[in-house]
Amino acid sequence: MTVSTDFISETGQFRAELLAYCYRMLGSADEAEDLVQETYLRAWRSYAGFEGRSSVRTWLYRIATNACLTAIDRRGRRPLPSGLGAPGDDPGDPVREGPPQVPWLQPMPSTLLAAQPAGAADPATVAVSRAGLRLALVAAWQYLSARQRAVLILRDVLDWPAAEVADLLATSTTAVNSALRRARAQLAGVLPAEDSVAEPADSAQRALLDQFMAAFEHADVAALARLLRDDVVLEMPPLLTWFAGRDNVTEFFARQVFPQAQFKMVATTANGQPAAAAYHCDPSGYQAHGITVLAVTGTGISRIDTFLDPGLFPKFGLPQRLPPGGTAP
Secondary structure, three states, X not given: OOHHHHHHHHHHHHHHXXXXXXXXXXXXXXXXXXXXXXXXXXXXXXXXXXXXXXXXXXXXXXXXXXXXXXXXXXXXXXXXXHHOOOOOOOOOOOOOEOOOOOOOOOOOEHHHHHOOOOOOOOHHXXXXXXXXXXXXXXXXXXXXXXXXXXXXXXXHHOOOOHHHHHHHOOOOHHXXXXXXXXXXXXXXXXXXXXXXXXXXXXXXXXXXXXXXXXXXHOOOHHHHHHHEEEEEEEEOOOEXXXXXXXXXXXXXXHHHXXXXXXXXXXXXXXXXXXXXXXXXXXXXXXXXXXXXXXXXXXXXXXXXXXXXXXXXXXXXXXXXXXXXXXXXX
């Protein structure tokens, strides 16, 4: 084997889980992809000196973690609107734009995490890459310091032993356990109760997504309301305005969304959750509008996170424009 072939054989199988890890740390699909590339470039440059004192996987995670910690120190956290202020109390008021410098949380296309190199579709690796990716969870992690975030993800999501995490972060097991306790306590006041995020089977989620898309395309406020929990939350970055409660959310759609445009919805997935790409109608067809990610529970939709960024569509493998018939290729 050449050094190049050997490097690819040893490291390629971990790309998807490293992408998921970097996304959990950063809250940005774009930044996660960049840092995975940086991780592999650093690893390639130092591969000849790799002596095998740890596994290749641990070695790559150490490089990726250091890259993520540097990126977080430089850029800070990525919030959702609910992390920056109180919900709106009048769905008829004009919405407020967020400051242009805010680095908003981004959704992660599920297809990016499903991609595996040829011959490397190890079920355990795939499971690790998809675990703990719920959008609300990633948003909550943004409240933690960079090192607390790394400890919590490595210990609670990836199930690494405390001693291995301590070695990776060049600290003590006691410090890791202390950071983990603080991180868990901080998250307890941010995350919803576990029973409120319990997810139904995939078939039930897809059925509810289909109903949501149909209600949206027909501007059917009553049908939409039947799908929502009483405590549903609607967020729309980069807008600062957000709403809580079924009445406020449905009134906002009725007064400020449905009268403004006709929409075509295309099903997709993000963060392991049902999602839909919204296209708004204009004389030439349908233009990319935003990606909506749904949190679905056994009692209805608990969160609607709509990312009003047409630039996300290519990452989801979706076109910027649909023809007048509104059918995706």
